[in-house]
Amino acid sequence: MLTLHTNGMTPGALAVAIALEEKALSFALAENEWQATPAALAAFSGADELVNSIEGEFPILADGDVAVNDTFFILEYLDDAYPEPPLKPADAYGQWKVQALNRFLGERAMPAVASLGVAERFTGQGIVDEVAARFENEPLLTPERRDAWGMALRDPANEEVMAESHRKAALLLDRIEGELAESGGPWLLGEGYTITDIAAFALARPFATGELRTHDKEIGERTRHWCARMEKRAAVTTPLQLGEPVFLPAAEHARWG
Amino acid sequence: MKMTEKPTLYHWEPNANSGKPMLALEEKCVTYDSVYIDMLSFDQHKPEYLAINPMGTIPAMVHEGRLMNESTAIMEYVDARFDGPKLRPRDPAKRWKMRWWMKYCDQYYGPSCSMIGWEMFVGPSVRQRDPDELKARIDAIPLAERRIAWTKAIYGKFSAEELAESRRRVMQGSALLEKNLEKNEWVAGDEFSLADINAFNLVYILPHMAETMNLPSVGVERTPMTMRWLKRVYRRPTIRSTWARSRGGLHIDIDDEINRDLG
Structure with a gap:
């Protein structure tokens, strides 16, 4: 029995849901209110890796007795545990490309998309101090996660974070456009559809739909067509109907270099 | 193959x-x-x-x-x-754990350790060179992130808060690794994997930073299981053959590490 635990349909949760659909795996969706994130995480407090996530508290995929987190590693796990249909290249170099691209998406792009989304979502919402304080004083969360939630709720459009996020979001759009140009499409790595398409789509889609914008950077033509191709896949259509897109604080921006 | x-x-x-x-x-x-x-x-x-x-x-x-x-x-x-011993577990859950720990090392534990090392070692070792040459070297760095990293290290621009936070994270990362090694012989479970290679390349130096950098993160008293794990890794012949390619920058005697008294 597979259960996808989320605190909303974040880009990470969307990516995992798409991968589950691509694998034709039936799953239950356990969606928690974002305000209840610490309480929901407490159910997994026996696993150090789950409560010390760099990326954020959710998504978590429970697969019988196994529970795994971190969006890109959940996608890798699904392809390792359920190999058909394959969502990674068969050759070692193709797998290297997947992992190198996923590193970029996780370390550079995801924090930027999350920060821009958090600014859209929480600015002017009048989040009460009590809610922010609850996250900031939650002992189950790591100090970095307490800070991330505190900043998202108290200062969602922090000027420095916004500048860095716009810069990195532009890198994301450039990278996708560049990969599609280099591979010749129709997918990021060429003819083969992979978990990198899924992960990148979940992050780039808000810019294609207009939910998010970057300064001085329009989404490229190749990227727009690639997004449209993604949206036509049956395994993408269903997860998009699972809930409204949601943005919550994700991994922190790299502190150095 | x-x-x-x-x-x-x-x-x-x-x-x-x-x-x-x-x-x-x-x-x-x-x-x-x-x-x-x-x-x-x-x-x-x-x-x-x-x-x-x-x-x-x-x-x-x-x-x-x-x-x-x-x-x-x-x-x-x-x-x-390549052929040869498998360095990734076949079991998908263990392979996930291997990747989780590699990310933890790459993006949390390692960069914090690295910031302290660059502040203490890399920066001072190049700072005395001709200022114009240094500027030209920095300007030649292609990636913006790396230009920032080198600039901070060379000119000693890490703030006291940044360095204190890195020290806290190294202590935290070391404690979490110790907790993991209390339950597992190797980082990803019961078999040596890429996660051990990844972690070893940053953790081996930490017992030596306890005194020189006043950073008691890994040692016999605080992290005994990590010290035993380090010893297991040092015993692998590949450490010796890999370190033979050093040009003198490591200053650690492998035999001393293998024979270290762990009490």
Whole structure:
């Protein structure tokens, strides 16, 4: 029995849901209110890796007795545990490309998309101090996660974070456009559809739909067509109907270099 | 699997990120051409290297005409592409755990340790050079992030708060690794894997930073299981063969580490 635990349909949760659909795996969706994130995480407090996530508290995929987190590693796990249909290249170099691209998406792009989304979502919402304080004083969360939630709720459009996020979001759009140009499409790595398409789509889609914008950077033509191709896949259509897109604080921006 | 050519690995000292693919290649018994790139002489930003790796990062590997960077992804390539002992668990959940720990090392534990090391070692070792030369070297760095990193290290621009936070994270990362090793012989469970290679390349130095940098993160008293794990890794012949490629930058005696009294 597979259960996808989320605190909303974040880009990470969307990516995992798409991968589950691509694998034709039936799953239950356990969606928690974002305000209840610490309480929901407490159910997994026996696993150090789950409560010390760099990326954020959710998504978590429970697969019988196994529970795994971190969006890109959940996608890798699904392809390792359920190999058909394959969502990674068969050759070692193709797998290297997947992992190198996923590193970029996780370390550079995801924090930027999350920060821009958090600014859209929480600015002017009048989040009460009590809610922010609850996250900031939650002992189950790591100090970095307490800070991330505190900043998202108290200062969602922090000027420095916004500048860095716009810069990195532009890198994301450039990278996708560049990969599609280099591979010749129709997918990021060429003819083969992979978990990198899924992960990148979940992050780039808000810019294609207009939910998010970057300064001085329009989404490229190749990227727009690639997004449209993604949206036509049956395994993408269903997860998009699972809930409204949601943005919550994700991994922190790299502190150095 | 038939190997058509030797890979060429461009690397600095056999530790941190450079040490990861070096040790993985040794564990797989893969013969490779080793090209030493002297990071402290900024070899990685010189035109001849940028012609090979335009990003100007080390390590990088060329195999069958293809350039690869990102040290952890290179390690996975090495395991997938070459014959030899498997360095990734077959079990999907254990493989997930291996990747989780590699990310924790790459993006949390390692950068914090690295910031302290650059502040204490890399910055001072190049800071005395001609200012115009240093500026030219920094300007030649292709990636914006790396320009910022070098600028901070060279000119000692890490704030006291940044350094204190890095120290806290090294202490936290060491405690979490110790907790993991209380339950597991190796980082990803019951078998040696790429996660051990990854973690070793940053943790081996920590017992030596306890006094020199007043950072008691890993030691016999605080992290006994980590010390035992380090000893198990030091006993692998590949550490000796990998460290033989050092040009004198490690200053650690492997026999002393193997014979270290753990009480």
